[in-house]
Amino acid sequence: MKKSWPLWEVFIRSKSGLDHKHAGSIHAADAEMAIENARDIYTRRNEGVSIWVVESKHITASDPDDADALFEPAKDKIYRHPTFYNLPDEVKHM
Amino acid sequence: MKEQNLEAHFQAKIDAEIKIEPKDWMPDEYRKTLIRQISQHAHSEIVGMLPEGNWITRAPSLRRKLILLAKVQDEAGHGLYLYSAAETLGADRGDLVLQMLNGKAKYSSIFNYPTLNWADIGAIGWLVDGAAITNQVMLTRTSYGPYARAMVRICKEESFHQRQGYEIMLAMSRGSEEQKQMAQDSLNRWWWPSLMMFGPHDGESSHSEQAFKWKIKRKSNDELRQQFVDATIPQAGLLGLTVPDPALRWNAERGHYDFSPINWDEFWNVVKGNGPCNRERIAARQKACDDGAWVREAALAYAEKKEQKQIGARQTAAA
Ligand SMILES: [Fe+2]
Ligand SMILES: [Fe+2]
Numbered sequence: 001m002k003k004s005w006p007l008w009e010v011f012i013r014s015k016s017g018l019d020h021k022h023a024g025s026i027h028a029a030d031a032e033m034a035i036e037n038a039r040d041i042y043t044r045r046n047e048g049v050s051i052w053v054v055e056s057k058h059i060t061a062s063d064p065d066d067a068d069a070l071f072e073p074a075k076d077k078i079y080r081h082p083t084f085y086n087l088p089d090e091v092k093h094m
Numbered sequence: 095m096k097e098q099n100l101e102a103h104f105q106a107k108i109d110a111e112i113k114i115e116p117k118d119w120m121p122d123e124y125r126k127t128l129i130r131q132i133s134q135h136a137h138s139e140i141v142g143m144l145p146e147g148n149w150i151t152r153a154p155s156l157r158r159k160l161i162l163l164a165k166v167q168d169e170a171g172h173g174l175y176l177y178s179a180a181e182t183l184g185a186d187r188g189d190l191v192l193q194m195l196n197g198k199a200k201y202s203s204i205f206n207y208p209t210l211n212w213a214d215i216g217a218i219g220w221l222v223d224g225a226a227i228t229n230q231v232m233l234t235r236t237s238y239g240p241y242a243r244a245m246v247r248i249c250k251e252e253s254f255h256q257r258q259g260y261e262i263m264l265a266m267s268r269g270s271e272e273q274k275q276m277a278q279d280s281l282n283r284w285w286w287p288s289l290m291m292f293g294p295h296d297g298e299s300s301h302s303e304q305a306f307k308w309k310i311k312r313k314s315n316d317e318l319r320q321q322f323v324d325a326t327i328p329q330a331g332l333l334g335l336t337v338p339d340p341a342l343r344w345n346a347e348r349g350h351y352d353f354s355p356i357n358w359d360e361f362w363n364v365v366k367g368n369g370p371c372n373r374e375r376i377a378a379r380q381k382a383c384d385d386g387a388w389v390r391e392a393a394l395a396y397a398e399k400k401e402q403k404q405i406g407a408r409q410t411a412a413a
Contacts, residue, residue, distance in 0.1 A: 003394065004186075004187065004188045004390075005390065005393070005394060007181065024175060024178050024243075024244070024247075025178045025181070025182075026174065026178070027187065029390075029393035029394045029396065029397040030393075030396075030397035030400065030401075033393065033397075040167075040171075041171050041174050041175070044164075044167070044168070044171065044251075045251070061117060063117065064115070064117050064118045064119070065119075
């Protein structure tokens with residue numbers, strides 16, 4: 001088979017005020033076609049008001065083997081969460 | 095980590111219901127099994143457009159035509175979600191399509207049966223999509239993340255497919271005597287092939303044990319088939335139609351419907367390529383692939399040219 005269209009990752013904002021979220025991927029010859037294909041494939045039922053596409057080769061993902069090194073340090077820092085602090089009941093909403 | 099430890103770690107994740115994601119370590123056999131299963135599933139969605147596409151231009155009303163168009167377009171989308179999921183495992187979409195065209199990869203045998211009249215569009219939506227949904231709902235909980243997510247998306251869209259099919263059957267079974275006959279005839283022809291969609295008996299399906307251990311599958315073929323029969327028989331009753339099985343009856347003790355043994359010779363015959371439409375389906379897919387080749391090439395050439403122009407313009411601006 002001849003050279004195929006590159007792969008693109010599709011991100012969709014489902015409504016104004018929300019973040020774009022990864023929806024899946026598609027093939028397209030260029031960015032314009034990627035938007036059109038993403039529209040046809042991922043928003044047939046009003047799933048979106050805005051689409052981002054980015055060629056998959058431009059995405060750098062963290063290595064699952066590095067997950068501990070990357071995310072472990074955050075685990076023991078419970079003082080970063082509001083529930084760590086004991087305040088008297090009189091302080092109602094804080 | 096050593097291979098053995100990796101494998102134990104992998105299985106522990108599966109046992110703990112943690113999804114496996116594309117970059118995670120996985121056994122080769124898990125990857126291969128998934129690529130095979132997901133791509134066959136994708137091919138089924140794509141080939142599945144053919145029997146229904148056959149009736150788009152002859153739908154009995156504009157309403158029905160719009161609905162059928164939307165449904166068939168959904169199936170194309172399902173195929174594409176699934177090819178994407180297979181690609182996250184390192185498969186090349188072009189290769190997968192090629193394997194389908196040269197017969198190395200299968201698609202669901204149900205699509206090798208012809209759609210003879212409009213009632214078949216009703217029966218397909220009701221029974222074929224209904225059977226597919228039974229399987230797909232289970233697969234929303236499959237252990238591979240991208241496959242599970244594709245299934246969630248698909249299941250959301252599928253229930254319209256089944257409902258529109260059932261609505262056609264309802265209209266026909268409440269229509270003229272002739273229309274009711276058509277609906278019954280269609281049910282007669284699609285019933286057994288629909289039950290075959292769940293695949294061979296549990297003991298006879300070669301991959302099932304490992305697929306359970308890896309939680310790719312969570313219910314056996316026979317369990318799913320029974321679930322489908324139990325759900326569908328009352329629906330047939332509501333239509334005033336009967337399934338072509340003299341042995342079908344409610345078994346109060348089991349709490350399930352009993353039904354006759356399946357004609358597995360027919361099943362294997364169709365799987366091996368001798369169904370009524372196997373050659374026609376592959377020929378149609380091959381033609382679509384060949385006829386579209388110049389479009390794919392031209393789009394790529396255009397994109398490359400446009401990019402060159404942009405680079406050129408940027409260089410001129412910078413100079
Ligand atoms: Fe589908
Ligand atoms: Fe469907």
